[in-house]
Amino acid sequence: MNSTSEVAGEGVGNAVIRTAAETQLIVERSLKRRYRAEMRFRGYGLTAVGLGILFVVFLFTTIGMQGASVFRQTYVQLPVYFDPEIIDPAGTRVPNDLIVADYQALIRDSLRERFPAVEGRSNLRELYRIVSSAATINLRSAVVDDPTTIGQRQNLYLLMDDTVDALLKGKTDRAAPEEERRLSDQQIGWIDALLVEGLLELRFNREFFSNGDSRDPEQSGILGALIGSLLILLITLMLSFPIGVSAAVYLEEFAPKNPLTDIIEVNINNLAAVPSIVFGLLGLAVFIGFFGLPRSAPLVGGLVLTLLTLPTIIIASRAALKGVPPSIREAALGMGASKIQMVGHHVLPLAIPGMLTGTIIGMARALGESAPLLMIGMVAFIVDVPQGVLDPATALPVQVFLWSDLPERGFIERTSGAIIILLLFLVVMNATAVILRNRFEKRW
């Protein structure tokens, strides 16, 4: 078009009248350039789309590659002698005494038995360090569950330290100088010896799914964060769905056109675009500062995320209500139904699938949200799995944030693993929303 306007401009300015044939010549001459521009423009678009897809693929493969290894963890198979002298020297078998017994000593004995050549305090300490301090938990539960194991000799899988795990997964550079590694040459020697005998094994990482947070990578898990997230989501769902649907019904079906409802409308649209961290400030000042609710509690998290997701749910629910044709309302009113009956018996049942879709999408957003939760203190280091909505807890995305800050290699893997779990939940939720929409969406 550039060229055609040039032609026209010239024509007027110089008052030269061109014949049709001349004009055609000019256009034809410019065609090649214009088609090249066309190809270029198309190329830009294709590049943009390609880059976008590349980012998606790159993001997911990076996370996937880093996180896939978290689902298996290194264990060593060692014979452990449940020495009555160590566990219960008095022979009383009182459960409380069994719980506090020195199970570490059993593991130490077993390691010494396996490597009888190791001598000297510091060498022995190095040897003991290749097994995780959490390995005792298995022994303890075995004894407490069944006290007759005392005095027996069992072949058990013991959890190894995260440094050993990293070595086995090829994440530690063996060629690096000793002082730059977290394992000494001696320790690597023992590990290789165990490896040759086939005693070291990568097995399903139970700890990751059954533990709360921990300072030791090999024994930290996502269960606490997962339960915290579920509690938060439960509260959010229980509050935001009824409130959101009611608000949408009021605004769509009942609200008179007046300044007050206008304010409400503009408000909801603006609220949907307020940064999430501001909701965190609100939660901190109002729920914790003013109402005195406990910090780090899933209840406060749920309340804050309710306010955060409400605009999304209201907007989606209103769209669903708009989708119900007016003829249905008119028919109901014509049959003598009251307005509430018309909505409750006819409009709502037709709009519910759309509302549910919107709610699930809102919940997915709430699940991935972490900034407001930081504000209300859900970033504390919490080992215990929360039992109720007032217990201190953390959430899955916040756990990702906490782990991403830690320097140990094992935590990088765990961060990615937690992200994979988080994304898995999001995919399931969004897929449900899509299925719901495709299944129940009616075109009138």
Next chain:
Amino acid sequence: MTPSALLVALAALSVLAFWVGKSRSLAVVGGARGTRSLHSLPGYYGLLAALWCALPALAILVLWLGFQDSILIRLITANLPVDVQGLPAAQFGLFVNDVRNVIAGNIPATRVSPVTAAAAEQYLQLRGVARLALTVLVLVVGVVATLIVRSRISAELRARNKVEWLLEGFLFACSTIAVLTTVGIVLSVVFESLRFFSIVPWHQFLFGLEWSPQMAIRADQIGSSGAFGAVPLFAGTLLISAIALMVSVPLGLFSAIYLAEYADSRVRKVVKPLLEVLAGVPTVVYGFFAVITVGPALREWGAALGLSVAGESALAAGLVMGIMIIPFVSSLADDMITAVPQSLRDGAYALGATKSETVKQVVLRAALPGIVGGVLLAASRAIGETMIVVMAAGLAANLTINPFEAVTTVTVQIVTLLVGDQEFDSPKTLAAFALGMMLFIVTLILNVIALYVVRKYREQYE
């Protein structure tokens, strides 16, 4: 009864009230045959009775529980020894805290002073009395209200209208929660900010060039005077947002153009959701990606080119944030482009324009206001984005426009000031609220303009 048990009892009572109301209405007109002479369906009389049974009692319950604790504390204070009552406020607060911990069972009563234990015991005793009184009151109110409604039930009672009026009131109340949220946000940031500005003058905050919020704990402490000049934070926020927009606007716009104008519907059906996946990924994931992959990669490339790139450079955070916003820009632009009427395109084609000429000179110009609105929304998103910058941007408040250096942002500082233990009245905490207010105001202005522009644009072609 404990409050939760009382709630269950009240629920049971109102179910009973429903039955009472319903059967009364039937009895008034002489059984099921007479329903035609009733104004409303019998169920509505039941509902009316149930609502009257539950609502006043519930209001009493909530009010009572709201005030119970402070009244009880005051009562036990009156009985305390004089030396405890005369304690300074802070120490008295600690004493009350101890009492509460004993009450909650966090500390065994044997491990605290006898005064504390006695106070806790008295509290528990009083609470027992209060609970008994509350139980009686709530149940009596419920029963009496039900009986009153029952005596009023007649064939002419407009039960349905009354119930519907209540329901409509509930719906209205729900819709005001959004307004209340906004009011809550405004009040909470404004009050704390005002307290902050009474310590630090506002012009020092808005125009000061130095940010180091460490306050001196003791007067003689060196090097921590506490400076609250927020300009470096604003500059850092703008720098990172600008980088993010420079990535996301061209990429988002071009992919929207390609998908709306060039791609055939099958490609569009696959690619569009794929791009929108980027919008569904939680921001912590982007933050982790920036820290683990993008940051180190940029530093390496920078080193190869002879540039010194900080590990937490503005560039890394901005780039990743840009990737996050791509789908946001592209879906808004897509809406705007598809809203342009086909007749405009046909007109351009008829004049001999190629497709790209049509897009550049007709479609984009027609869609410009909408696209500008979309970009403004994206900018407000970038300014308010928290997790990516908390993880990938630095903490040092450098006043620079060099994207290879580390800068900090408003949101990063809010998080660092508020995470961890803090008192509510230290200037550090209050500063976070002042920053929050700035953030809220700026994003609000951007949103209002953007929503206005977009709405006007939509109306133009509708």
